[in-house]
Amino acid sequence: MRTVLSSLASACAVIALAASYPALAATTPAPSPSPAAKAADAAPLPETIPSDLPRNARPTHYSIEVTPDAQALTFTGKVAIDLTVFTAAQGLTLHGSGLTVSSAKLVPQAGGAPVTLQVTPDADAQLLRFAAPATIAPGRYRLDIAYTGVIGTQPSGLFALDYPDKRTGKTVRGLFTQFEAPDARRFVPSFDEPSYKATFDLSAVVPASQMALSNMPIATTQPLGKDRKRVTFATTPRMSSYLLFFGLGDFERTAKKAADGVEVGIVAPTGSGNQAVFARDGLAEILPWFDDYFGVKFPLPKLDNIAAPGSSQFFGAMENWGAIMTFERILLLDPATTSPAGLQDIYSTQAHETAHQWFGDLVTMAWWDDIWLNEGFASWAADKITDHFHPEWNWKLGGVDGREAAMNLDALPTTHPVVQHIRTAAEMEQAFDSITYQKGQATIAMLEDYVGEDTWRSGIRRYMAAHPYANTQSKDLWSAIEGAGGKDVDLIAEAFTRTPGVPLLRVTAATCKSGQTRLLLAQDAFSLDPESRKGAKPTWPMPLLVRVGDQAPARHLMSGKTDTVTLPGCGPVLVNSGQLGYYRTLYDAASLNKLTTGFAALAPIDQYGLLRDNLSLSMSGYQDMAGGLNLLAAVPASADATLSGRVAAQWQGVYDLLDKGAAKDAFAARVSRTWAPRLQTLGFDPVKGEPLTDTKLRAQLVDTLGAVRDPQVGAEARRRLQGLATNPAALDGPLKRVWLEAAARQASRSDWDLIRTQAGKVTSIVERQLYYSALGLASDPALANETLALAISSTPDATSASQMITSVGRVHPELAFDFVRTHQDAVNKLVEHAGRPRFIARIVAASTDPAMVGKLQAYAATLPADEAKPVLQALTSLKQRLATRPAQRAQTAAWLARQPAR
Numbered sequence: 001m002r003t004v005l006s007s008l009a010s011a012c013a014v015i016a017l018a019a020s021y022p023a024l025a026a027t028t029p030a031p032s033p034s035p036a037a038k039a040a041d042a043a044p045l046p047e048t049i050p051s052d053l054p055r056n057a058r059p060t061h062y063s064i065e066v067t068p069d070a071q072a073l074t075f076t077g078k079v080a081i082d083l084t085v086f087t088a089a090q091g092l093t094l095h096g097s098g099l100t101v102s103s104a105k106l107v108p109q110a111g112g113a114p115v116t117l118q119v120t121p122d123a124d125a126q127l128l129r130f131a132a133p134a135t136i137a138p139g140r141y142r143l144d145i146a147y148t149g150v151i152g153t154q155p156s157g158l159f160a161l162d163y164p165d166k167r168t169g170k171t172v173r174g175l176f177t178q179f180e181a182p183d184a185r186r187f188v189p190s191f192d193e194p195s196y197k198a199t200f201d202l203s204a205v206v207p208a209s210q211m212a213l214s215n216m217p218i219a220t221t222q223p224l225g226k227d228r229k230r231v232t233f234a235t236t237p238r239m240s241s242y243l244l245f246f247g248l249g250d251f252e253r254t255a256k257k258a259a260d261g262v263e264v265g266i267v268a269p270t271g272s273g274n275q276a277v278f279a280r281d282g283l284a285e286i287l288p289w290f291d292d293y294f295g296v297k298f299p300l301p302k303l304d305n306i307a308a309p310g311s312s313q314f315f316g317a318m319e320n321w322g323a324i325m326t327f328e329r330i331l332l333l334d335p336a337t338t339s340p341a342g343l344q345d346i347y348s349t350q351a352h353e354t355a356h357q358w359f360g361d362l363v364t365m366a367w368w369d370d371i372w373l374n375e376g377f378a379s380w381a382a383d384k385i386t387d388h389f390h391p392e393w394n395w396k397l398g399g400v401d402g403r404e405a406a407m408n409l410d411a412l413p414t415t416h417p418v419v420q421h422i423r424t425a426a427e428m429e430q431a432f433d434s435i436t437y438q439k440g441q442a443t444i445a446m447l448e449d450y451v452g453e454d455t456w457r458s459g460i461r462r463y464m465a466a467h468p469y470a471n472t473q474s475k476d477l478w479s480a481i482e483g484a485g486g487k488d489v490d491l492i493a494e495a496f497t498r499t500p501g502v503p504l505l506r507v508t509a510a511t512c513k514s515g516q517t518r519l520l521l522a523q524d525a526f527s528l529d530p531e532s533r534k535g536a537k538p539t540w541p542m543p544l545l546v547r548v549g550d551q552a553p554a555r556h557l558m559s560g561k562t563d564t565v566t567l568p569g570c571g572p573v574l575v576n577s578g579q580l581g582y583y584r585t586l587y588d589a590a591s592l593n594k595l596t597t598g599f600a601a602l603a604p605i606d607q608y609g610l611l612r613d614n615l616s617l618s619m620s621g622y623q624d625m626a627g628g629l630n631l632l633a634a635v636p637a638s639a640d641a642t643l644s645g646r647v648a649a650q651w652q653g654v655y656d657l658l659d660k661g662a663a664k665d666a667f668a669a670r671v672s673r674t675w676a677p678r679l680q681t682l683g684f685d686p687v688k689g690e691p692l693t694d695t696k697l698r699a700q701l702v703d704t705l706g707a708v709r710d711p712q713v714g715a716e717a718r719r720r721l722q723g724l725a726t727n728p729a730a731l732d733g734p735l736k737r738v739w740l741e742a743a744a745r746q747a748s749r750s751d752w753d754l755i756r757t758q759a760g761k762v763t764s765i766v767e768r769q770l771y772y773s774a775l776g777l778a779s780d781p782a783l784a785n786e787t788l789a790l791a792i793s794s795t796p797d798a799t800s801a802s803q804m805i806t807s808v809g810r811v812h813p814e815l816a817f818d819f820v821r822t823h824q825d826a827v828n829k830l831v832e833h834a835g836r837p838r839f840i841a842r843i844v845a846a847s848t849d850p851a852m853v854g855k856l857q858a859y860a861a862t863l864p865a866d867e868a869k870p871v872l873q874a875l876t877s878l879k880q881r882l883a884t885r886p887a888q889r890a891q892t893a894a895w896l897a898r899q900p901a902r
C-alpha cells in the first residue's frame, strides 16, 4: 500500500483503447506452489504466528460468486471453501464483518451427507462462528456459505465511488475493493489473515455493458439474458486474502506487452483517453526491471493498474496481485491538472506497487508485525528504480525527507519499534505510519549501502527463490542476505528494527595533525521531548561513512557508546556521507562552522541532508537556531533545481514557526529577496522543452512565495484566479494547484465564491477535489467556517469532504478540531471507519494553542486504548511544539537581526 504523502504534460498521440478486459490465453501456465507452500497447507498454522482463529482448520481454495447491486449498495455472495480440518472440532470460526449469512453447509470431500451449520456472528471480534450438530472429524471438506453484504462509500471492503462521467458529466458509480488490512472479511467469509494463503476463483454477475476486473484475466463470460453476464476469472496463484481484488464500472483499458511478455494495462474511467499512456509505458518499463532484480519472472499473465476516481484519507494505491488499484490523481496524467510532482508520483507510486508484486504478494509477511518489511522494502525499491530510470530527477534527495518524517515520529516518547507487536484491527490500521514506511526504508537503504549493492541483490534473489507463494518473517531476509555474503546484517537490522528511537551521534573533531584528523564520537539518543533526554539510552551498532575534506569516504562500524577514529586528510568532517545512516549528527561548533563555510563543495544530497539534520537539531533545542539557519542561508538561490525547491520549502517551514509580527515580516522579506529572483528567471509559466525539474521548482517557488505573502506572487495568483470567471480553463496546466492555493490563502469572499462555483461545474473528479480542498485554505476565519459547514453538507462528493476539513486544519487547526468534535457523527460518515483518530491527529498537526492539550486529552479518553495512539502522538508532539516555540522564535529573530542588510 502506498500511504498518502504529499504535473507536466505534453499532448500525446491518440492511442487505441481496448474497451475490453483480457481473456485468458490458452497458453498461460498454471502457477505451482512451492514446497514451503505445500508443507504449510498440510499442517495447522504454527503457534508462533499470531491468529484470531482457532488453529483447527486451514483453507486451500475459495470459489466466490458475487452479485453486486450498485444502486442499492448491497451485494449477495456465495462461497465454497475447500479446507482441511486437522483436529476434531465442534465447529469452525472464520472472519466476517458486516455480512449476513443465510445458509452454511459442510460437505465432506470423502463422501457422506452434508451437515448444516448454525452461525453466530461476533461483530466486535469480526468473526463468524459456525456450530455443527455433531463433532466434525478431521479431514477434507467444502464449506458452502450463502450471504449478503453491504457496499460502502469509503475505501474499505467492497465500496462505491461516484464520479462525473468524463464525456457527459453525469454522475456514475464504480465499484472497487480494498482489503488491506484486514477487510476481505467484509467481502467474503474467510480466513482473513496473511498466513492463510489459498487460491481463489472469483466470478461476478454484473451488467452486460460494464467491465469487471480482478487479479486474473477472464476465463469465461456467460450472457445472462439481455442485460447481464456472469464473468469468471482464472484461478489466482496461492495468495493472501488481503490481495484479492474486484472492480466494476464504465471503464476503458489501454494495454501493451512488456519486454518480458506480460501484458500491462491501465484501466481508467471511460473518456480518460491518452491520460493513461504515461502510466502504461512506465509500467511496461518497470515490470521487466523487477523480473531481473528479484530473479523471478512476474508469475501472473497480466498486470493491471486500475484508476479509482476519488481518494482515501490514508492511502494512495494498493498492490492487489495482478490488479493494482491507484487513485486517479496519482495514476492518470491530465494536462489540465497534473503537477510536475504529481507526474513523478505517478511513476514512483507504480514502482512501489510493482515492487510489492514480489515483495508482499509472492512472498508475504507471516503476520502484520512484519508489515514494515513489505512497506519499507517497496518504498526503498521504488526510489531505487525511479532513480535508475530518471537520474535527472535527483530522486535521492527524497530519502532525506523520508528520514526526517520518520524521525519526527520516532523521537517522541510515543514511538514504537519498526517491528511491533500487532493484535487488533485498529493496531493494524495504525501500523501504516512513517516508522513502518520511512524508517523501514531508511534501515533497508542503510543495510544495502553497508553490505554493497551486489551482495544485497544476491541476498534478495536467494530470499525470493526460497519462499515463493509462502510467508516469512524479517529474520528470513537477514539470513538470505548473510547467506549471500553480507556481514553484520542481523546485528544492525535487529538493532534498528527492534529498538525504537533515533540514535544521536555527538562528534568532536580535533585539529588536524600530520595530515590526519582525529574524531571523538559519542552515542546518545535524539529525543523531541526534553524530559526523555535524561536516563539510560540504548546503544546501536552504527554503520558510519565518514568523509574528511576531499578524501574518499571511509566506512566504520561504531559498536559502543564512545569511539575514537583517526582518518587521513584535513578539512571539514562529514560523518553521514551520502545520508544513508539513520541517525542525527551533532557536531561541535568548530566542525559545524567548517561544514557551513565549505557547504558549496558538498554534493547536493549531503547539502540537503546536513541542512535538514541541523534544522531539526536547532528546532529541538540541541543547538541554537543559527546552526540550521546558517546552512539554510548557505544554499545559493542558483543551486540545483531539485535542491533549491526542497530548500525553499524549508524556508517556508521556518516562516510558519513564527508568530505574526515584525520578525515574521522580516523573515518573509528575506525569503522573497532570496527566491523571487529565481522565480523571475524561470518565469511564471512553463517553457516548452524545459526540464521537469525546472517546472517543479517553479511550482515550489510559487507555493513558498505565495505562503509568505510575496506581493508579486499574490497579485499574480489573484489575477489568474479571476480569469476563471470568464474562462474555466484559466488555471489549467502543471501549476494549477499552486496558483489556486496561493489565491485561496488570501481569498476574499468573492474569490472564495468563485472557487466554490468552479468546484460545482467541473466534470473531472480530480479537478473538483482540487477546488474543494483549496476552499479550506482561506485565512479569513469566516470563510474557514463556511468551508467546514459545506464539507458536511451533501454538496461535495463523499471523498472530497474530508479533504476540505484537513485543509482548514492546515490554517485553522483549532477551528477544524472544534468543528469535528461538535459534528462528530456527520464527520464520521466522511472518514474511513478505522482511521478517525488518525484523521483528528492530522487536523491538529499545526496547532500551537495551549488549550488544545486539554481538548486532545479529553478526546483520547473517549477512545479504546488501541485506537488512541495517533491522538496521544499528536498530543506529545503539540506539547513539544509549545515547549520549544518561544526559543525558536527568539533565536530566529536574533539571527535575522545579525544578518547583514542587503
Ligand SMILES: [Zn+2]
Pocket: 001, 002, 003, 319, 352, 356, 374, 375, 378
Ligand atoms: Zn506499499
